Amino acid sequence: MQDPLMIGGVTLTSRLFIGTGKYSRNTLIPEVITRSGSQVITVALRRVDPESSDNIVSHIPSHMTLLPNTSGARTAEEAVRIARLARSAGLGNWVKIEVINDQKYLLPDNMETIRATEVLAAEGFVVLPYMSPDLSAALRLKAAGAAAVMPLGAPIGSNRGLQTKELIRILISETDLPVIVDAGIGRPSEAAEAMEMGAAAVLLNTAIATASDPLLMAEAFRAAVSAGRKAYLAGLGPVEETAAASSPLTGFLA
Amino acid sequence: MSFYETMTRLEQLPYGTLWSRYTAEDVKRALRAEQVDEEGLMALLSPAAEPYLEEMAQKAHRLTRTHFGHVMQLFTPMYLADFCVNHCTYCSFSSIYDFPRKKLTLEQVAREAETIAATGLRHILILTGESRRDSPAGYVRDCVDVLRGYFSSVSIEVNPLSTAEYAELREAGVDGLTLYQEVYHQETYRTLHVKGPKRVYRNRLDAPERGCEAGFRSVNIGALLGMYEWRQEALATALHARYLQDKYPECEIGLSTPRFRPYLGEFNPASDVTDRALVQIILAYRLFLPRSGISLSTREPAALRDHLVQLGITKMSAGVSTEVGGHSLEGGTPQFEISDNRSVAEMAEMLRSQGLQPVFKDWDILSEPLGLSRQAGLA
Numbered sequence: 001m002q003d004p005l006m007i008g009g010v011t012l013t014s015r016l017f018i019g020t021g022k023y024s025r026n027t028l029i030p031e032v033i034t035r036s037g038s039q040v041i042t043v044a045l046r047r048v049d050p051e052s053s054d055n056i057v058s059h060i061p062s063h064m065t066l067l068p069n070t071s072g073a074r075t076a077e078e079a080v081r082i083a084r085l086a087r088s089a090g091l092g093n094w095v096k097i098e099v100i101n102d103q104k105y106l107l108p109d110n111m112e113t114i115r116a117t118e119v120l121a122a123e124g125f126v127v128l129p130y131m132s133p134d135l136s137a138a139l140r141l142k143a144a145g146a147a148a149v150m151p152l153g154a155p156i157g158s159n160r161g162l163q164t165k166e167l168i169r170i171l172i173s174e175t176d177l178p179v180i181v182d183a184g185i186g187r188p189s190e191a192a193e194a195m196e197m198g199a200a201a202v203l204l205n206t207a208i209a210t211a212s213d214p215l216l217m218a219e220a221f222r223a224a225v226s227a228g229r230k231a232y233l234a235g236l237g238p239v240e241e242t243a244a245a246s247s248p249l250t251g252f253l254a
Numbered sequence: 255m256s257f258y259e260t261m262t263r264l265e266q267l268p269y270g271t272l273w274s275r276y277t278a279e280d281v282k283r284a285l286r287a288e289q290v291d292e293e294g295l296m297a298l299l300s301p302a303a304e305p306y307l308e309e310m311a312q313k314a315h316r317l318t319r320t321h322f323g324h325v326m327q328l329f330t331p332m333y334l335a336d337f338c339v340n341h342c343t344y345c346s347f348s349s350i351y352d353f354p355r356k357k358l359t360l361e362q363v364a365r366e367a368e369t370i371a372a373t374g375l376r377h378i379l380i381l382t383g384e385s386r387r388d389s390p391a392g393y394v395r396d397c398v399d400v401l402r403g404y405f406s407s408v409s410i411e412v413n414p415l416s417t418a419e420y421a422e423l424r425e426a427g428v429d430g431l432t433l434y435q436e437v438y439h440q441e442t443y444r445t446l447h448v449k450g451p452k453r454v455y456r457n458r459l460d461a462p463e464r465g466c467e468a469g470f471r472s473v474n475i476g477a478l479l480g481m482y483e484w485r486q487e488a489l490a491t492a493l494h495a496r497y498l499q500d501k502y503p504e505c506e507i508g509l510s511t512p513r514f515r516p517y518l519g520e521f522n523p524a525s526d527v528t529d530r531a532l533v534q535i536i537l538a539y540r541l542f543l544p545r546s547g548i549s550l551s552t553r554e555p556a557a558l559r560d561h562l563v564q565l566g567i568t569k570m571s572a573g574v575s576t577e578v579g580g581h582s583l584e585g586g587t588p589q590f591e592i593s594d595n596r597s598v599a600e601m602a603e604m605l606r607s608q609g610l611q612p613v614f615k616d617w618d619i620l621s622e623p624l625g626l627s628r629q630a631g632l633a
Contacts, residue, residue, distance in 0.1 A: 021323055023323065024609045046616055046618055102503045103505065103507070104500075106545070157321050159320060210320060210324070
């Protein structure tokens, strides 16, 4: 089945984006990539150390699309600076904007995110902003030049699932940008649910990196995302409040 | 409003009978809580929690792995100067001790930085004795200018400064502030700090808040455990951290758990903080503040540190010298005796053997003296 996702001029056949943080060792990353089938991987620039023998980027195969993120940025200015550093470090022109001012819940600052998106999209970056699922913000991000929007399902690292489901449903319905559910997804079933709803992709890290068997979990998410996407394309049957008889009693009237 | 008001309230609590008020049910309630409140914190610090250390540890471990993953940030302190104008009864740098004081030249700072950076560390915490005359903010700023060439993040642990001075250092590229209250209990504080500006309790208590106001990315606080009753001191530290986190949500508030260590003098602390007590404190901090970093220093012995890495700790020092220029010069006086002498490489190996990834770099200094960040429509 041909069902590619196009973002920033790149054709993706996998709709599972993964992360690089929280692993017990960086050498797990290549195998996680293989088992997950993912083609896009986010990496925090703040963890990238080109001078280190264990530089995180050296563990990422060259066929992957790198999505450097601005983790640690508190303002639009910092996010812009980090994105420029990432590009000048040779990490490409994709960037996931992460502007977080709230160290308690790690919720994104949509206003600052929009400001950073305006600047970076104008500079030719493929901008994927991490955001709180708010329709007005999503529309402004689109106007600012975002290539997709990445609403959170629940706070980062919480594994709480799709707590913001209704808001994400509105984003999917009302924007024509790809909606990539990012953060909060803890179980493959939740990834499948996001895809069934019509999300273009999901991004997750904690659920795989902190699983007892990260490689098996990577496989589980690969299957779940694929299943959810197929279900969405197949068109889910309607949900009825009462039982619907398969042999109607009034059929003779037709 | 300052944390001083909270301290005043805390000191009116009937500490003599307070801790025995908590029961096993209170501890279980705190363990079940989605978010531990002040009452829950007190239950977790109380004697009633002692039989529940394992349950606390299991939850603390899970919370830490969820929020921080399998990583441990490493850093090391660099002592720039040991001149001090205070007499604190528990510190080798006290002005009453007669030993050749040192202050690194900028060339020596560079040599020291080069030696430390060669170990792979990219995070540095610079320290001075408390002397505005010998190691003023301007000297620290000059050192930071040198250190930026070697490290991706520079934090300071110096005498309390004004908000303007902190802001100046932040502009110069300092990311973080560490400042220990040493003793939260006011009467004990006055007794232990005999002479010098450090006697002014509120100047020190409010300094972390001034650091938050000045815009440091991280502010790390702690009590020197052993100077007063540890349950009260841990309670004050945790509430201070929450106060700062609530008021300055953009700042990462971290906690440290230093225990008293032998030094030049003969002061014996009033409170003996056992290993079990230290564990209870770390676990209570983690359950109360699930996303806050918790640092563990080389004051603790290697064997204990190896166990504590699974209980909530997120940052550790490694390859430590508490002497001025201790990495590249000879013959300094240590501020206190450390217990874990392992090198950075040995620490990293220990962490890997426990399924943890040592992280040497977790930030880049982003301050731009040239004003680059004001370009591109962001002014």
